[in-house]
Amino acid sequence: MKPECHARWLQPATGIARLVVAVLLVTAALAVRAQPALFHDHGHGLSFSSDGKALLAPSHGGLAVYEGGAWREAAGPIQGFSGFSVAEHAIYASGHSRAGVPSAHEPIGLVRSTDGGRSWQPIAPGLAGGADFPLLAAGYRSKAIYVVNARPNPAMPTPGIYLTRDEGLSWLRATARNLEGEIHGLAAHPRETGTVAVATGRGLYLSRDSGGSFVLVDGKEPATAVAFDFGGQRVRYARTVSNQVVESTLDGRGRKALRLPRLRLDYVTCLAQNPKDERVLAFATRRRDVYVTNDGGISWRRIASEESRRVNPRREKDDQ
Numbered sequence: 259m260k261p262e263c264h265a266r267w268l269q270p271a272t273g274i275a276r277l278v279v280a281v282l283l284v285t286a287a288l289a290v291r292a293q294p295a296l297f298h299d300h301g302h303g304l305s306f307s308s309d310g311k312a313l314l315a316p317s318h319g320g321l322a323v324y325e326g327g328a329w330r331e332a333a334g335p336i337q338g339f340s341g342f343s344v345a346e347h348a349i350y351a352s353g354h355s356r357a358g359v360p361s362a363h364e365p366i367g368l369v370r371s372t373d374g375g376r377s378w379q380p381i382a383p384g385l386a387g388g389a390d391f392p393l394l395a396a397g398y399r400s401k402a403i404y405v406v407n408a409r410p411n412p413a414m415p416t417p418g419i420y421l422t423r424d425e426g427l428s429w430l431r432a433t434a435r436n437l438e439g440e441i442h443g444l445a446a447h448p449r450e451t452g453t454v455a456v457a458t459g460r461g462l463y464l465s466r467d468s469g470g471s472f473v474l475v476d477g478k479e480p481a482t483a484v485a486f487d488f489g490g491q492r493v494r495y496a497r498t499v500s501n502q503v504v505e506s507t508l509d510g511r512g513r514k515a516l517r518l519p520r521l522r523l524d525y526v527t528c529l530a531q532n533p534k535d536e537r538v539l540a541f542a543t544r545r546r547d548v549y550v551t552n553d554g555g556i557s558w559r560r561i562a563s564e565e566s567r568r569v570n571p572r573r574e575k576d577d578q
Contacts (some may be wrong), residue, residue: 303342311535341394382426398448432469457481494525516555
């Protein structure tokens with residue numbers, strides 16, 4: 259009898275993954291030097307707004323918004339974001355409320371915003387007060403929401419990957435056959451409810467049966483972030499060791515690697531594509547740097563850095 263999927267995710271890293279872990283420990287030590295307001299500890303997602311005008315960067319410190327060449331902090335009621343995902347008509351999130359803001363439940367479970375994060379409505383009543391999802395992915399148009407649940411709660415009796423098609427009223431636990439490695443990233447297909455991609459310490463995996471079984475798309479290196487394009491024909495994922503973002507068809511053929519700027523003992527944790535322009539991409543790193551490209555990855559511009567100690571309202575200069 260095979261062990262449960264969630265047990266395999268906690269296996270010690272081996273081979274290349276051990277090297278990655280060593281690098282990440284050094285990175286974490288360096289990152290302690292600065293605690294910018296942009297990412298209080300580390301990012302918990304990165305998404306463009308549905309109109310393509312703003313880049314949203316949630317973290318335990320709040321929601322930072324990059325728009326018109328400047329950063330600002332959103333003043334909504336949630337401060338401690340965990341999972342965060344933007345769909346066509348709503349934002350879905352998990353986390354904790356801002357200090358001084360009354361909340362009937364902590365953690366807040368699963369919430370939804372339809373006004374760009376200014377206000378939030380609790381959904382999935384069975385999760386309020388008992389669930390906090392660090393990994394959450396909503397299909398842009400599919401109405402599917404996938405989460406990785408680490409501990410039992412009233413709606414999810416065991417850890418694992420769960421899917422809801424009705425905004426949390428009911429949940430299906432994925433059996434996740436063949437999925438190996440610690441999960442670092444999760445992406446829901448923009449149109450197909452049953453298609454989900456998972457980035458793990460073993461590589462990139464894809465499921466087309468709602469997480470029932472997975473196929474290893476790329477096992478060359480650990481994968482730390484993943485995102486579908488909005489057409490649903492391609493997937494982008496981050497390779498840690500070679501410092502690349504790979505763009506691939508869903509069957510793993512026809513891959514193209516985008517060379518990233520030198521990250522200096524850092525690695526990619528989040529990927530985002532602008533829904534209005536497929537050439538506009540963004541990524542965030544463990545040290546809280548954020549980069550944007552307007553030409554499909556030919557050149558990158560750093561718009562936030564670890565050295566920033568607060569959200570800077572001025573326009574960032576291009577990285578040379």
